Amino acid sequence: MLSYANRDTKIDEGILLKKVNINGNLCAGYGEIFINQIYQNCSNENIEGVYIFPLPAAAIISGFEAEIGGRALKAVVEEKDKALQIYENAKLRGDSTFSLEEFSPHLFKISIGKIISGETVKIKLSYIEELDYKDSTFKLTIPAISQPKIIRNRSKIEELKDNLVNKLGIRKTKEENFEFKVNIIVESLSKVDFRCPYHNIKVEREGDTVAKISLEENYYLTDKDFILFIRERETLEADGMIYEYKENDEEKGIVYMRMIPKLDPYEEDITEHYVFLIDISDTMKGEKLEQAKNALQLCIRNLSKGDTFDMIALGNKLISFSQNGPIEFNADSLREASKWIDGLKTEKDADIFGGIKYSLENEGSENTILLFTDDSVEDEEKILSYVNENIGDNRIFTFGIDSCANNYFLNKLAHESYGKAEFIDIGQRIEDVILRQFNRIQSPQVDGIDINWGRLQVNSTYPRTIEYMYDREPFSIFASVTGEVEGRITLKGYVDGKEYLRRIDIDNFSTEENASLLRKVWARKKMKSLEMNMKAQRGQEKEEMKRKLIELSKKSGFISPETTFILMELREEPVLGIQLKNIIPIKVNESTLGEKIDENLESGFLYRSFTGDKEEKEYDSDNSYLDKKYTREKLIRIIAKNQFADGAFVDYEDSNLEDKIETTSMVMLAFIIGRENIDIYTNQLNKAANFICDSYDQVDFNVRDDILEMSILALNNIKKKKILKDKYVLKVDHIIERLCESLYPKEDTKHILKNLMDNSFKRNVASLFKSSEDGKYIEEEITIVEERNSIFNMAKLAVLKALKN
Numbered sequence: 001m002l003s004y005a006n007r008d009t010k011i012d013e014g015i016l017l018k019k020v021n022i023n024g025n026l027c028a029g030y031g032e033i034f035i036n037q038i039y040q041n042c043s044n045e046n047i048e049g050v051y052i053f054p055l056p057a058a059a060i061i062s063g064f065e066a067e068i069g070g071r072a073l074k075a076v077v078e079e080k081d082k083a084l085q086i087y088e089n090a091k092l093r094g095d096s097t098f099s100l101e102e103f104s105p106h107l108f109k110i111s112i113g114k115i116i117s118g119e120t121v122k123i124k125l126s127y128i129e130e131l132d133y134k135d136s137t138f139k140l141t142i143p144a145i146s147q148p149k150i151i152r153n154r155s156k157i158e159e160l161k162d163n164l165v166n167k168l169g170i171r172k173t174k175e176e177n178f179e180f181k182v183n184i185i186v187e188s189l190s191k192v193d194f195r196c197p198y199h200n201i202k203v204e205r206e207g208d209t210v211a212k213i214s215l216e217e218n219y220y221l222t223d224k225d226f227i228l229f230i231r232e233r234e235t236l237e238a239d240g241m242i243y244e245y246k247e248n249d250e251e252k253g254i255v256y257m258r259m260i261p262k263l264d265p266y267e268e269d270i271t272e273h274y275v276f277l278i279d280i281s282d283t284m285k286g287e288k289l290e291q292a293k294n295a296l297q298l299c300i301r302n303l304s305k306g307d308t309f310d311m312i313a314l315g316n317k318l319i320s321f322s323q324n325g326p327i328e329f330n331a332d333s334l335r336e337a338s339k340w341i342d343g344l345k346t347e348k349d350a351d352i353f354g355g356i357k358y359s360l361e362n363e364g365s366e367n368t369i370l371l372f373t374d375d376s377v378e379d380e381e382k383i384l385s386y387v388n389e390n391i392g393d394n395r396i397f398t399f400g401i402d403s404c405a406n407n408y409f410l411n412k413l414a415h416e417s418y419g420k421a422e423f424i425d426i427g428q429r430i431e432d433v434i435l436r437q438f439n440r441i442q443s444p445q446v447d448g449i450d451i452n453w454g455r456l457q458v459n460s461t462y463p464r465t466i467e468y469m470y471d472r473e474p475f476s477i478f479a480s481v482t483g484e485v486e487g488r489i490t491l492k493g494y495v496d497g498k499e500y501l502r503r504i505d506i507d508n509f510s511t512e513e514n515a516s517l518l519r520k521v522w523a524r525k526k527m528k529s530l531e532m533n534m535k536a537q538r539g540q541e542k543e544e545m546k547r548k549l550i551e552l553s554k555k556s557g558f559i560s561p562e563t564t565f566i567l568m569e570l571r572e573e574p575v576l577g578i579q580l581k582n583i584i585p586i587k588v589n590e591s592t593l594g595e596k597i598d599e600n601l602e603s604g605f606l607y608r609s610f611t612g613d614k615e616e617k618e619y620d621s622d623n624s625y626l627d628k629k630y631t632r633e634k635l636i637r638i639i640a641k642n643q644f645a646d647g648a649f650v651d652y653e654d655s656n657l658e659d660k661i662e663t664t665s666m667v668m669l670a671f672i673i674g675r676e677n678i679d680i681y682t683n684q685l686n687k688a689a690n691f692i693c694d695s696y697d698q699v700d701f702n703v704r705d706d707i708l709e710m711s712i713l714a715l716n717n718i719k720k721k722k723i724l725k726d727k728y729v730l731k732v733d734h735i736i737e738r739l740c741e742s743l744y745p746k747e748d749t750k751h752i753l754k755n756l757m758d759n760s761f762k763r764n765v766a767s768l769f770k771s772s773e774d775g776k777y778i779e780e781e782i783t784i785v786e787e788r789n790s791i792f793n794m795a796k797l798a799v800l801k802a803l804k805n
Contacts, residue, residue: 075566196229255485279374401430642787716736
């Protein structure tokens with residue numbers, strides 16, 4: 001979108017958006033989107049222009065061009081230090097420059113200078129992204145393209161007017177002679193179905209795996225995100241694609257394989273022993289410590305009956321939760337552990353070496369040790385040498401929190417102890433990273449992986465080596481090949497010593513655009529790998545990786561922490577008949593060049609995304625307060641860290657069994673009804689489902705009808721969303737059948753479930769709540785006083801917020 005400000009002049013119409021063309025190539029979960037926009041200054045005066053585009057969270061810019069006043073400008077990547085020097089030299093000479101005010105994976109903002117009256121501005125922006133994948137469905141989101149807005153000081157009344165206009169979806173600019181087109185080619189691994197909630201689309205299929213998506217004619221709606229859901233009818237555990245192309249008259253190809261290991265058959269009910277080491281030094285003070293404590297609360301709630309654990313706070317001295325080594329996980333130990341975690345406070349230093357020694361010498365010989373720290377250590381080699389000599393059958397997993405952490409040491413420590421290091425950047429949620437890795441530790445995983453490429457002539461692969469593949473997590477493998485593409489690829493590994501073998505037959509496609517897309521995706525993944533590996537290196541090795549990263553960044557056109565953009569002006573020389581290139585320096589704000597951006601950044605005044613155009617009922621004052629205080633994400637985090645040892649969610653531990661079933665069912669609905677990725681809560685949701693099943697046997701299904709219905713919806717949909725583990729499927733099916741018999745004794749279970757499937761899940765959930773007299777709104781009272789004792793109301797609020805959206 002283009003925003004603008006006038007320079008003490010009266011604007012008649014300002015800048016109008018005249019044309020938006022969106023083109024794209026989607027291939028097996030990856031996509032490149034090309035957005036072409038044309039703006040015109042329809043005012044009588046010159047204005048200053050700023051171009052802003054909010055990128056999807058997982059996207060990165062692959063190209064930017066602008067045509068302004070006869071000047072053709074193209075963004076190219078240059079080493080950061082060189083780009084800054086170019087700018088400083090130009091400033092000294094008095095040359096014209098551009099201002100790159102913001103750049104991150106989430107926002108692109110560039111000042112493009114003066115736009116004279118009547119002038120046209122053409123913008124071309126492209127980006128690649130890995131699509132969201134959940135429940136066998138890919139989701140493509142292209143941010144809404146809104147009409148330009150005037151940037152100026154406004155009164156409170158003007159702001160209220162604009163807010164009202166936006167809320168009601170009123171268009172403020174003329175639409176005549178406006179063009180909006182979408183043309184997206186989709187190539188999938190298998191047969192897929194398409195759904196677009198806010199736009200009328202036309203689907204033209206070419207065989208089972210290729211489709212063209214476009215808009216119906218005369219469709220001009222641009223004030224909503226373009227969202228495309230692509231649902232696979234069948235998801236295979238191992239699948240892949242090959243795209244062939246020619247380079248210098250040589251046959252080449254890009255091989256892409258996607259693995260989604262489902263390792264339930266390998267899962268065994270064995271007890272595990274865990275030791276959690278948490279840094280409470282002064283550098284962890286504030287939000288870091290709170291998030292680390294939340295992560296610890298979630299980790300212990302992922303333990304199972306028979307597991308043992310201990311926790312050690314690393315301060316000026318060691319503070320151990322248990323004085324006698326690991327203790328058994330149960331309701332009593334969980335209750336005491338939660339209090340212990342809540343009471344942790346920071347101290348001046350952290351005795352990390354002492355914590356490691358204590359764990360290896362006092363906690364048994366087969367522990368999984370997790371270390372959370374943001375601190376550096378002294379005597380690195382002494383600690384590593386000690387661990388090497390004393391590790392035994394223990395494993396250490398390290399979590400380095402933000403850039404203060406000693407990444408080199410933590411990597412080496414994990415490597416010496418057969419564990420794995422994870423690094424949490426500024427802006428990332430500490431709980432998410434820790435809990436995702438902890439779930440991996442607890443679940444079966446494929447290791448010792450070997451790939452036999454058959455008759456393919458493979459030049460290089462990404463990743464070069466595969467350490468692990470995790471249960472139910474999509475994993476991508478790329479290879480560059482030369483010559484004829486044919487045959488079969490065999491992947492072999494081991495899960496807890498048992499052989500894991502998968503064979504992938506190759507389908508051939510000849511789409512040059514998508515071959516180009518996969519090469520770009522491959523380059524981006526190589527860059528991310530280099531960035532991660534640099535954290536574990538020092539000296540010459542780190543400098544060599546930095547050189548490779550800069551080289552790959554410039555070649556691929558993707559910005560990195562070591563590079564930035566410069567603008568290249570392309571112009572024809574009429575006398576010589578050649579194209580001349582001129583570098584246009586860009587002023588760069590250093591603070592915006594990192595990989596992360598403040599997640600609370602307000603950019604709504606620059607673009608607008610509507611999720612629906614129906615009138616909504618206003619909240620009363622209390623609900624308005626709750627709505628602002630608790631996002632759905634925050635509600636889910638709070639609820640998750642208040643699960644009891646038996647898997648139940650309830651306001652008070654001594655509540656009766658009916659209340660426990662009701663609250664646990666409502667919590668499950670709260671998790672599965674939203675759009676958030678809830679993979680990190682898989683273990684907890686399975687424990688909750690198991691609790692509901694066991695509890696109904698105890699109450700002999702003698703509970704209120706609305707609770708029976710709530711439980712049916714919760715259990716049926718956790719299974720439908722493929723969150724439920726195989727070991728619980730038969731038990732859940734049996735309980736659903738018994739629940740249906742209790743609720744509808746004269747009806748067939750299959751018929752009841754079919755009716756549930758025919759109605760939308762949200763409509764069925766909405767029927768659980770009180771409706772207004774006219775049936776248009778849900779009327780529920782929600783009171784949250786003390787969070788840990790308001791779990792039912794918090795779950796209810798999370799469900800209602802999802803229904804509202």
